[in-house]
Amino acid sequence: MFTIDDDGWLWPAAHCPSANFNERPVDAVIDLLVIHNISLPAGEFGGDFVQQLFTNCLDCKAHPTFAELEDLRVSAHLLIDRRGRITQFVAFSQRAWHAGVSSFHGRENCNDFSIGIELEGADTVPYTEVQYQRLAAVTKTLQRRYPGIVPAHIVGHCEIAPLRKTDPGPAFDWMRFRHLLTTAAAAAG
Ligand SMILES: [Zn+2]
Numbered sequence: 001m002f003t004i005d006d007d008g009w010l011w012p013a014a015h016c017p018s019a020n021f022n023e024r025p026v027d028a029v030i031d032l033l034v035i036h037n038i039s040l041p042a043g044e045f046g047g048d049f050v051q052q053l054f055t056n057c058l059d060c061k062a063h064p065t066f067a068e069l070e071d072l073r074v075s076a077h078l079l080i081d082r083r084g085r086i087t088q089f090v091a092f093s094q095r096a097w098h099a100g101v102s103s104f105h106g107r108e109n110c111n112d113f114s115i116g117i118e119l120e121g122a123d124t125v126p127y128t129e130v131q132y133q134r135l136a137a138v139t140k141t142l143q144r145r146y147p148g149i150v151p152a153h154i155v156g157h158c159e160i161a162p163l164r165k166t167d168p169g170p171a172f173d174w175m176r177f178r179h180l181l182t183t184a185a186a187a188a189g
Pocket residue numbers: 035036037098157165167
């Protein structure tokens with residue numbers, strides 16, 4: 001269903017390039033997928049504020065809670081909205097700024113070797129069916145390109161930054177997601 005071009009862009013997807021990235025370390029092997037959630041304002045869905053945040057054009061006066069986002073420079077590789085629409089901000093080959101201070105099995109700075117996918121959502125609000133479907137399809141595509149992203153290397157932000165982060169939260173159904181990955185694999189032969 002999806003393909004990744006030589007520059008590390010997903011098709012079909014909307015491409016909304018962010019300046020918030022840098023080069024991965026030269027010896028980096030991409031072998032971790034980090035699942036996040038985000039909504040701006042928190043718990044409100046359907047606006048363009050996340051895209052604006054990731055492209056440094058969010059008006060921090062647009063909502064009282066946005067004041068804390070002033071001068072924040074963040075991004076993710078992908079955002080999957082409530083309707084399953086996918087926007088890519090950073091090429092997979094580049095280092096997006098989604099994980100922050102983080103550690104996976106003793107390896108620090110997970111941004112160096114991971115891909116970050118944001119689900120439009122909140123920790124305790126059920127994700128949509130189409131979000132699970134698209135996330136699973138994209139994950140399978142990423143696993144073909146980056147074979148190091150084995151099932152044990154697909155984690156929530158909360159697992160690599162447990163003192164700071166709770167996303168994707170208890171609403172994310174890991175069993176359902178992982179089951180979709182296995183059925184997608186079977187379907188692909
Ligand atoms: Zn996160």
